[in-house]
Amino acid sequence: MSLDKKQFLQAYRTMRTIRDFEYRVSDEFGKGNIPGFLHLYAGQEAIATGMCMNLSDDDYIVSTHRGHGHCIAKGGDVGDMMKEIMAKQGGSCAGKGGSMHIAAVEKGMLGANAIVGGGPPLIVGAALSAKTLGTGSVGVSFTGDGGSNQGTTFEAMNLAVVLQVPAIFLFENNGYGEGTAAGYAVGSKDIASRAAAFGMPALKVDGADIFETYKTCKKAVDHCRSGKGPIAIEASITRFRGHFEGDAQQYRGKGEVKRLMKELDCLKIASDLGIKQKLATKAELKAIDAEVAVYIDEAATTALAASSPDVSELLTDVYSSAY
Amino acid sequence: MSLDKKQFLQAYRTMRTIRDFEYRVSDEFGKGNIPGFLHLYAGQEAIATGMCMNLSDDDYIVSTHRGHGHCIAKGGDVGDMMKEIMAKQGGSCAGKGGSMHIAAVEKGMLGANAIVGGGPPLIVGAALSAKTLGTGSVGVSFTGDGGSNQGTTFEAMNLAVVLQVPAIFLFENNGYGEGTAAGYAVGSKDIASRAAAFGMPALKVDGADIFETYKTCKKAVDHCRSGKGPIAIEASITRFRGHFEGDAQQYRGKGEVKRLMKELDCLKIASDLGIKQKLATKAELKAIDAEVAVYIDEAATTALAASSPDVSELLTDVYSSAY
Amino acid sequence: MPIKTYRQAINEAMAQEMRRDSSVIVIGEDVAGGAGCDGERDAYGGVMGVTKGLFPEFGESRVIDTPITESAIMGAAAGAAQTGLRPIAELMFMDFLGVCFDQIYNQAAKFRYMFGGKAQCPMVVRTMAGAGLRGGAQHSQNLTQMVTMVPGLKVVCPTNAYDAKGLLITAIRDNDCVIFVEDKFLYETSCDVPDEMYAISFGEANFLREGTDVTIVGISNTVNKALAVADRLAAEGISCDVIDPRTTSPLDEESIIESVEVTGRLVIVDEMTPRCGIAADISSIIAEKAFGALRAPITKVTAAHSPIPFAPALEDAWMPQESDIEAAVRAVLGYVR
Amino acid sequence: MPIKTYRQAINEAMAQEMRRDSSVIVIGEDVAGGAGCDGERDAYGGVMGVTKGLFPEFGESRVIDTPITESAIMGAAAGAAQTGLRPIAELMFMDFLGVCFDQIYNQAAKFRYMFGGKAQCPMVVRTMAGAGLRGGAQHSQNLTQMVTMVPGLKVVCPTNAYDAKGLLITAIRDNDCVIFVEDKFLYETSCDVPDEMYAISFGEANFLREGTDVTIVGISNTVNKALAVADRLAAEGISCDVIDPRTTSPLDEESIIESVEVTGRLVIVDEMTPRCGIAADISSIIAEKAFGALRAPITKVTAAHSPIPFAPALEDAWMPQESDIEAAVRAVLGYVR
Numbered sequence A, B: 001m002s003l004d005k006k007q008f009l010q011a012y013r014t015m016r017t018i019r020d021f022e023y024r025v026s027d028e029f030g031k032g033n034i035p036g037f038l039h040l041y042a043g044q045e046a047i048a049t050g051m052c053m054n055l056s057d058d059d060y061i062v063s064t065h066r067g068h069g070h071c072i073a074k075g076g077d078v079g080d081m082m083k084e085i086m087a088k089q090g091g092s093c094a095g096k097g098g099s100m101h102i103a104a105v106e107k108g109m110l111g112a113n114a115i116v117g118g119g120p121p122l123i124v125g126a127a128l129s130a131k132t133l134g135t136g137s138v139g140v141s142f143t144g145d146g147g148s149n150q151g152t153t154f155e156a157m158n159l160a161v162v163l164q165v166p167a168i169f170l171f172e173n174n175g176y177g178e179g180t181a182a183g184y185a186v187g188s189k190d191i192a193s194r195a196a197a198f199g200m201p202a203l204k205v206d207g208a209d210i211f212e213t214y215k216t217c218k219k220a221v222d223h224c225r226s227g228k229g230p231i232a233i234e235a236s237i238t239r240f241r242g243h244f245e246g247d248a249q250q251y252r253g254k255g256e257v258k259r260l261m262k263e264l265d266c267l268k269i270a271s272d273l274g275i276k277q278k279l280a281t282k283a284e285l286k287a288i289d290a291e292v293a294v295y296i297d298e299a300a301t302t303a304l305a306a307s308s309p310d311v312s313e314l315l316t317d318v319y320s321s322a323y
Numbered sequence C, D: 001m002p003i004k005t006y007r008q009a010i011n012e013a014m015a016q017e018m019r020r021d022s023s024v025i026v027i028g029e030d031v032a033g034g035a036g037c038d039g040e041r042d043a044y045g046g047v048m049g050v051t052k053g054l055f056p057e058f059g060e061s062r063v064i065d066t067p068i069t070e071s072a073i074m075g076a077a078a079g080a081a082q083t084g085l086r087p088i089a090e091l092m093f094m095d096f097l098g099v100c101f102d103q104i105y106n107q108a109a110k111f112r113y114m115f116g117g118k119a120q121c122p123m124v125v126r127t128m129a130g131a132g133l134r135g136g137a138q139h140s141q142n143l144t145q146m147v148t149m150v151p152g153l154k155v156v157c158p159t160n161a162y163d164a165k166g167l168l169i170t171a172i173r174d175n176d177c178v179i180f181v182e183d184k185f186l187y188e189t190s191c192d193v194p195d196e197m198y199a200i201s202f203g204e205a206n207f208l209r210e211g212t213d214v215t216i217v218g219i220s221n222t223v224n225k226a227l228a229v230a231d232r233l234a235a236e237g238i239s240c241d242v243i244d245p246r247t248t249s250p251l252d253e254e255s256i257i258e259s260v261e262v263t264g265r266l267v268i269v270d271e272m273t274p275r276c277g278i279a280a281d282i283s284s285i286i287a288e289k290a291f292g293a294l295r296a297p298i299t300k301v302t303a304a305h306s307p308i309p310f311a312p313a314l315e316d317a318w319m320p321q322e323s324d325i326e327a328a329v330r331a332v333l334g335y336v337r
């Protein structure tokens, strides 16, 4: 297998953390404790995890409106994230960003982005910094199947090829952009081969399998680190939740969600494979589950108790210096 | 050959008209009779001609900053165009557009566009009208190699595929976008195959050969008219002039322009092939040359003598109704 | 008269115009929803349900779901408008202007003029603006000023269901590119809206309340806040003229001038950032054209000069509130040179 | 002191800053020129030759030619600015904002705030604006208002070579996203420009001429026109204060207020369309904050509310001319309530 025992346990913990985080956040949203819009990453955990395990804090990622998972996988502080999403003091973005702008800049997570297609051009820049400054870092943009059709994404791929920067365009194809099927919106029906036609290698992977995603992401990161320019990955997966919390998902087929949640549950797949490969015992995984549950509960409880940002902060940090 | 005698003579006349128009315009620019920026189509005549011979007034084209040739080929009035470029009353756009906004809306030439990549989204709309209203018309966007890298162009191709509209994306690869080589700026080094990866057929053609361009364009137009959705063409060619009039072209190799002007002169190629194929005699072509020369001279002379638009027109046609 | 919500009124205007004129189409992201899916079509009817029901009635040739591709949507609408259709293109959130603005301000807005009057571009861009829903910095902006400044565009910002229907009908029938800015805070508000079709002319302000002490002009939902303030102040004997321009382009300058000539005092409220906004614009018009009537500083009540914060307390502080309007009114009344 | 053109001054500021700080890079279309070609590199040095010579000195890792891809250029600059570089990104013509505006106003401008002060975006967007070169509707616009309205951006509009150098040095050293608007009419103008590096602070207006009768504020090249008018009127004994704000964001309100408190009359000139422009913005600030000092209507001299026509006679009529400024000054002087 592509992961050794330690790595596997780490991967499992990260995925479980994301899953629990998302479900807790969903609950709190239902209780009215979270303002605004909420797009959850539940179901896609193996992708962020498989990629970010190949990255260090010196590598960069940019994310989407569905950014909690990317942020956690990149090492963002879960307590701060919970506070941010609940609009509290001490939040990752001081309460100014919220779910759609979750970030952990100090960890190289340069921010979620509520503009579909907003991230890919930015990652070209982060990768350009890496190349120009010779840091050996790579940049990864997480983009959806929907975002794969945005002009900014195409431009970013072409520019990355022209400049030969270490950028990875990771497309998470969860089948839908809001209520529109990827099979409709992606005219070519194939995100990877369209990316390849821009002049870079493009890989495909089953995004529900952490072993496969880790391996494929490793290939891509190695490619970039060795100076071979950009590369693309299309990871297929499903969304466990609606596009946003509150979405009735009537566009999905009868029983589709239920079926796919069973077939494509990366945590289930990971634990089955991990146990089978003797990378972990059931008990070990249960112990992680229990630890994560406590961890998330603490984060949520602390966040709930935190106070709102002070109104005096309204005009701070618009500019970096006196204005 | 793909063209019969009548068609050939028509094609030759159109190409010669464009060539003479451009050189006259260049002269007048040199004499200070034309304000603003000027991008000439000289050298690329076979492409506009080969395409537009397959179109009727009910078909649509959108063009670029280098639009004179497209406008003439689509039937734009040469006298009005000359006036427009000289900023005179009676100009195609009443003197409000100029070279970069030359248009012949009544002929389906929806306008030159000074925003690189501005046209392709528009042609999707024109093709959508054709499809929705069932007119059987097609839409053609002329775009450069440089414009092929713009996000709007990519978006337009994807949307055209998704909506299956009768749109033709005709890329004129003249090797340069300003002073940057297509081989540098097009990361994939291949505009046609990149377009194909969007999910439509893509053809390549030697843009200096009117017989070939006509044939390839016919194939594309037939494809669209028969309801098979969009299609792309990459026509390779060279620019006879600088990016704009006044461009010293130091980025071009030593002797390159001279050599290519010889090798890729569509008028020379057409007359050689046409005479060889007995589609025309030397004398017939000379007669056309002479007629066109008079025609262009008359257009220029008339335009030079025309008066400037009246200042009272400054605020007309901002809106279609009282504002 | 039947009571309808702002959402219903907008929906009805589209449906009625689409019945009347087969060249009217709707195009955008999830304007129906469910394209290519195994489940239901019309699953969204627009992310806020505003276009719901149009797909079942008019079908996929006239209610067109697109990929996420705003430049191509706006461009396709503009190209279609030049060639015989009358598209209503949806820009889901006004914040997204940045990914398609060229097709609006350099293309659709300029065709007619650039081509010497020989082209026209009868399209409507329906979009949604406004803060207060905790949407964060990229989903809460009202950028009405950014389109109002563009010659060739017309800009409409309905503040109630009745106006929304009448103004949208006018917009669809208009031969220019009209930006129709829906305030997302108003979708659930309702009032009497006739079943018949009716058109409200552009450039005609609505006098919501007549008064003699202070003129208050509000844009989008802020006019409703202004009205509430005026109602309260009336109890104290402060008499406010409350004006809703309804369209910022064209702008009914005359009505505002007329009012200021009576009151001598002007407060302008919008929910945009302060620099180069609609409040600034109207202020400058009055400072130039009705200077002689002014008895107090023209006072702007706008949002703060910052991106829109997520936290409710901050966002509320960012937005102009009734208390801000009230304070401004009292200040201009209390002004002594 | 050596005389240099506006073009040379801008070029020198970049070269000197690039020497001083190796994290400064230049990126854009044909900023060198000749990429991938058989002929010369640095064949353009920017379409107006402003970046000429940087490529030979700093090489292709710091002077980066790109495809025609403005969104990716601005995004790459913003991403690079977040991660250790200090990019100077060129937007060839300001008219092209529409194909990349999202990366500027929703991304670069908002990072710092959205991420709670943890990010910064030290980038400069150099761009070229202004009419009069017969560039037509899509190559002549000054859209300074469109960026000035955006919180998080700083906006600079130098009006002479000396200011251009000092302001660009400040812009490059600034840790926020700065839009540097070059007036294309000024590239050939020249004045004394020191060889040394010097920085001019943002938000400090330049008093070009002191006067007591009328304050004239001009933006970009219009301030030079205003100065010419003031010089002429001085012969008649009309004394004008001419102010160049130099940066529209931050704006030196205080200096304008101070001046208006002396003169009591204000004429504002810009070369933008009239709605929601800089003239409107400044007018509204003065009408609110210095109302008591005003003795006449605040008068705007702006371009017309239309796309920019190609024909010289029309374009000249579209642009604010010296005669328009003069007429406005005389009108405010002649005003009686």
Ligand SMILES: Cc1ncc(C[n+]2csc(CCOP(=O)(O)OP(=O)(O)O)c2C)c(N)n1
Binding pocket: A064, A065, A066, A114, A115, A116, A117, A143, A144, A145, A146, A147, A148, A174, A176, A177, A178, A243, C029, C068, C070, C092, C096, C099
């Ligand atoms: C420019 C832009 N257009 C539209 C939207 C509205 N929107 C938010 S998420 C989304 C769907 C994105 O789909 P995809 O990229 O597949 O990501 P997923 O939601 O599946 O994670 C849309 C249309 C937006 N935020 N930005």
Ligand SMILES: Cc1ncc(C[n+]2csc(CCOP(=O)(O)OP(=O)(O)O)c2C)c(N)n1
Binding pocket: B064, B065, B066, B114, B115, B116, B117, B143, B144, B145, B146, B147, B148, B174, B176, B177, B178, B243, D029, D068, D070, D092, D096, D099
């Ligand atoms: C959006 C935009 N970016 C840049 C320019 C400046 N510009 C005008 S033409 C041109 C080169 C276009 O190259 P190509 O598409 O190959 O067309 P060609 O000039 O070769 O006909 C550039 C960069 C522009 N007009 N619009």
Ligand SMILES: [Mg+2]
Binding pocket: A144, A145, A146, A172, A173, A174, A175, A176, A177, A178
């Ligand atoms: Mg998706």
Ligand SMILES: [Mg+2]
Binding pocket: B144, B145, B146, B172, B173, B174, B175, B176, B177, B178
């Ligand atoms: Mg080219």
